[in-house]
Amino acid sequence: ETGVTQSPTHLIKTRGQQVTLRCSSQSGHNxxxxxxxxxxxxxxxxxxxxxxxxxxxxxxxxxxxxLQFPNYSSELNVNALELDDSALYLCASSxxxxxxxxxxxxxxRLTVL
Amino acid sequence: xQQVKQNSPSLSVQEGRISILNCDYTNSxxxxxxxxxxxxxxxxxxxxxxxxxxxxxxxxxxxxxLNKSAKHLSLHIVPSQPGDSAVYFCAAKxxxxxxxxxxxxxxxxxxxx
Numbered sequence: 001e002t003g004v005t006q007s008p009t010h011l012i013k014t015r016g017q018q019v020t021l022r023c024s025s026q027s028g029h030n031x032x033x034x035x036x037x038x039x040x041x042x043x044x045x046x047x048x049x050x051x052x053x054x055x056x057x058x059x060x061x062x063x064x065x066x067l068q069f070p071n072y073s074s075e076l077n078v079n080a081l082e083l084d085d086s087a088l089y090l091c092a093s094s095x096x097x098x099x100x101x102x103x104x105x106x107x108x109r110l111t112v113l
Numbered sequence: 114x115q116q117v118k119q120n121s122p123s124l125s126v127q128e129g130r131i132s133i134l135n136c137d138y139t140n141s142x143x144x145x146x147x148x149x150x151x152x153x154x155x156x157x158x159x160x161x162x163x164x165x166x167x168x169x170x171x172x173x174x175x176x177x178x179l180n181k182s183a184k185h186l187s188l189h190i191v192p193s194q195p196g197d198s199a200v201y202f203c204a205a206k207x208x209x210x211x212x213x214x215x216x217x218x219x220x221x222x223x224x225x226x
Contacts, residue, residue, distance in 0.1 A: 004156070033213070041119075042202050042216030043157070056213045090156055101147055102154030102214065
């Protein structure tokens, strides 16, 4: 059974640029959610995708957007990067949208200069 | 307005003793609660959960207690082992939405040999 994998693991961008982060869900999981974890804080919910549609969103601006593909993998796109976007971005999958625990990847560390 | 709070940023205990990690929540819509453990350079991993219809759930050395009237839950680890040293996150969610979990800021547990 393959777990959740994320790429890239680290990246550096400058303010105003755009970034795309990628996530492969655990096999058999059809739901993917994305979280932002700033230094010293807990993960904050960005949005969730179920069967290629967004079905829940946290308090993040529209420049944070995402996609889910037919194989349930997912992308997180962030436009017009700001310094405060520097964080660890975590992808999590689950076998259904109403199930319990989340299965997290190792995260993508984004630094915005 | 932080809906899930872990008021102790850190906790240090001796090997073999009990570790007690605490978590408070404010949102009455939360009815499912989870604990995750996170090692450096890894994503959070699920540890144990409890639904609001129970007040205790046990899994080996780990027990979670829920006090709904006080909106408080705690994680007990007995006996504590050095390998338990990690950051522990408390999370809460409505039962019907897997992805949209609200996390606390974590407690760093150090178990000394």
